[in-house]
Amino acid sequence: MTATAIVMMIIALLTVWGGLGLALANLSRNPEVEDDLPGEPAPEL
Amino acid sequence: MVMSTAPSHRGQSKAAARETFSSRKLFILSAIGSAVGLGNIWRFPYVAFENGGGAFLIPYLAALLSAGIPLLFLDYAIGHKFRGSAPLAYRRMSRPAEFLGWWQVLMCFIIAIYYAVIIGWAGMYTWFSVRQSWGDDAEGFFFGTFLELGDPGVSTTYVPQVLWPLIIVWLVAIVILVGGVRKGIARANGIFMPLLVVMFVLLVVSSLFLPGAMEGLNAFFTPNWAALADPTVWAAAYGHIFFSLSIAFGIMITYSSYLKRKTDLTGSGMVVAFANSGFEILAGIGVFAALGFMAVASGSSVEDSASAGIGLAFVAFPTIISEAPLGSVLGVLFFGSLVFAGLTSLTSIVEVIISAVKDKMGWGRRTAALAVTIPLAIISILLFSTSTGLYVLDIADAFVNQFGILFGAFIATVLVAWVFRKLPILSDHLNLFGSVKMRRTWMVLVGVVGPLVLGYISIQAFNTFLSEPYEGYPAWMLNTFGWGMAAGIVILALIITMLPWSRKSLLHDDPEYVAIKAHEDTLTGSVPVAGTEQKEDRP
Numbered sequence: 001m002t003a004t005a006i007v008m009m010i011i012a013l014l015t016v017w018g019g020l021g022l023a024l025a026n027l028s029r030n031p032e033v034e035d036d037l038p039g040e041p042a043p044e045l
Numbered sequence: 046m047v048m049s050t051a052p053s054h055r056g057q058s059k060a061a062a063r064e065t066f067s068s069r070k071l072f073i074l075s076a077i078g079s080a081v082g083l084g085n086i087w088r089f090p091y092v093a094f095e096n097g098g099g100a101f102l103i104p105y106l107a108a109l110l111s112a113g114i115p116l117l118f119l120d121y122a123i124g125h126k127f128r129g130s131a132p133l134a135y136r137r138m139s140r141p142a143e144f145l146g147w148w149q150v151l152m153c154f155i156i157a158i159y160y161a162v163i164i165g166w167a168g169m170y171t172w173f174s175v176r177q178s179w180g181d182d183a184e185g186f187f188f189g190t191f192l193e194l195g196d197p198g199v200s201t202t203y204v205p206q207v208l209w210p211l212i213i214v215w216l217v218a219i220v221i222l223v224g225g226v227r228k229g230i231a232r233a234n235g236i237f238m239p240l241l242v243v244m245f246v247l248l249v250v251s252s253l254f255l256p257g258a259m260e261g262l263n264a265f266f267t268p269n270w271a272a273l274a275d276p277t278v279w280a281a282a283y284g285h286i287f288f289s290l291s292i293a294f295g296i297m298i299t300y301s302s303y304l305k306r307k308t309d310l311t312g313s314g315m316v317v318a319f320a321n322s323g324f325e326i327l328a329g330i331g332v333f334a335a336l337g338f339m340a341v342a343s344g345s346s347v348e349d350s351a352s353a354g355i356g357l358a359f360v361a362f363p364t365i366i367s368e369a370p371l372g373s374v375l376g377v378l379f380f381g382s383l384v385f386a387g388l389t390s391l392t393s394i395v396e397v398i399i400s401a402v403k404d405k406m407g408w409g410r411r412t413a414a415l416a417v418t419i420p421l422a423i424i425s426i427l428l429f430s431t432s433t434g435l436y437v438l439d440i441a442d443a444f445v446n447q448f449g450i451l452f453g454a455f456i457a458t459v460l461v462a463w464v465f466r467k468l469p470i471l472s473d474h475l476n477l478f479g480s481v482k483m484r485r486t487w488m489v490l491v492g493v494v495g496p497l498v499l500g501y502i503s504i505q506a507f508n509t510f511l512s513e514p515y516e517g518y519p520a521w522m523l524n525t526f527g528w529g530m531a532a533g534i535v536i537l538a539l540i541i542t543m544l545p546w547s548r549k550s551l552l553h554d555d556p557e558y559v560a561i562k563a564h565e566d567t568l569t570g571s572v573p574v575a576g577t578e579q580k581e582d583r584p
Contacts, residue, residue, distance in 0.1 A: 001259045001263045001266070004099070004267060004268065005099060005265075005267045006266070008098075008099030008100075008266040009266045009330075012102050012326055015102070015106060016322045017326075019315075019319040020320055023319050026315065026480055027315075027480070030312050032068065032309075034307070
């Protein structure tokens with residue numbers, strides 16, 4: 001592979017997979033909250 | 046059987062409460078399962094390669110951030126705020142908007158009947174890979190021996206090796222969809238998605254060890270900066286992002302309507318969008334590594350070997366499988382991935398229709414699921430397991446994408462933003478529990494950038510399709526399965542919109558929605574109005 005192709009591959013992987021990493025980190029900082037209104041059906045799974 | 050059995054708050058409701066995903070994680074997994082489909086594997090690598098290679102990353106990311114994610118959030122906001130299938134959610138937003146929902150439902154109907162066929166083919170090819178049944182002529186085997194392709198037209202000659210796998214695909218889809226949101230969709234995604242990821246990572250890693258793989262990656266990632274000056278490259282990036290994220294299909298409206306009230310829609314959506322793109326990049330690497338191997342083995346250039354869609358999957362890949370070391374393993378991983386990626390997307394597409402019928406008719410899950418899937422399966426089998434299935438599929442696919450999905454998305458964004466003027470209340474809804482706040486910039490992206498780009502792509506598509514017959518098919522075929530189908534679903538959507546809703550439907554009797562709406566109105570400062578119609582326009 002040429003140097004340019006390698007650089008572009010690294011940038012592509014870093015932006016997209018990095019974006020996924022950031023999105024997951026953000027989600028884990030904001031855990032799921034339980035609903036209080038109205039009643040939820042009993043969990044089945 | 047209806048999964049959710051929460052008692053009615055009035056104690057006299059006839060309609061069952063809305064089904065829900067039991068956790069945010071399962072919703073995210075199912076939404077990724079829907080977004081990651083055949084297109085990620087066989088469409089993205091070629092689109093990226095053809096439109097600037099490494100340089101395509103720039104329009105691609107621009108499209109993802111400026112239109113893909115904002116419009117994904119629009120779908121989430123509509124489905125979650127108005128808690129309904131596409132027609133019910135749009136109707137609750139504004140009465141005449143119900144039409145947009147049925148238009149999306151009918152597009153899903155068209156897509157589902159041909160999408161299932163490709164999954165059936167991929168299933169057969171998983172088996173063929175083990176024996177490398179195509180010998181040394183993958184092309185002749187696919188079109189001749191396997192599809193028994195005749196001349197363009199509509200034949201009644203059934204091809205058993207296409208018919209049986211198609212029946213199996215529909216049986217699997219029926220079992221999943223009769224199971225409902227939790228026991229069907231969430232459970233299937235919980236099994237298929239991890240399997241898909243493991244198989245696909247194995248496929249990509251083993252492709253990288255093939256001789257010539259680096260040639261392929263070189264071709265894929267070498268940037269052609271001049272492409273950035275070409276507007277068609279940017280249109281290709283936006284077009285691909287719309288298809289890839291399943292925007293404006295009604296799917297994301299339907300899935301988000303099954304979310305619990307206090308869900309972080311934007312935080313979840315970011316994960317879905319980037320996971321979908323992450324998968325695509327991986328597919329690009331895997332597919333081009335394999336194409337590099339094929340080019341080196343046959344002494345040609347990667348450019349000559351590159352292809353997309355059916356040609357890539359059923360002609361190029363079998364050729365690679367025949368020549369590569371451990372080719373059969375590669376084949377099982379590749380076609381198995383297509384089957385799992387396809388099944389999770391197919392179920393999401395059919396769920397749009399089931400959910401809509403369930404809402405309008407006031408039926409339970411089992412009745413609605415069977416009433417939708419059985420006719421769908423029969424039409425799919427009758428039309429596509431014949432020796433002319435491929436032609437009908439090709440035409441229907443091209444027209445429903447261009448004049449259904451993209452043109453429909455254009456109309457929907459214009460109406461929601463400028464006629465019904467619902468972006469302010471939808472942005473309030475996203476911000477209520479969303480960790481990533483969507484304010485004025487989001488409204489500009491959805492109300493201005495989205496319609497401009499979609500309008501440009503639609504005009505371009507009309508010009509191309511009107512200037513010459515698509516792929517040179519006979520006019521009567523294009524008029525029937527192309528233009529006729531695209532116009533027919535618009536007319537049918539209008540007719541269905543005019544039909545009355547069942548008295549048992551959630552439109553008339555949904556205490557859960559009324560309670561949630563009243564609570565949200567107090568939180569966002571809107572004036573609560575009795576009934577289920579939205580009256581909260583802002584100046």
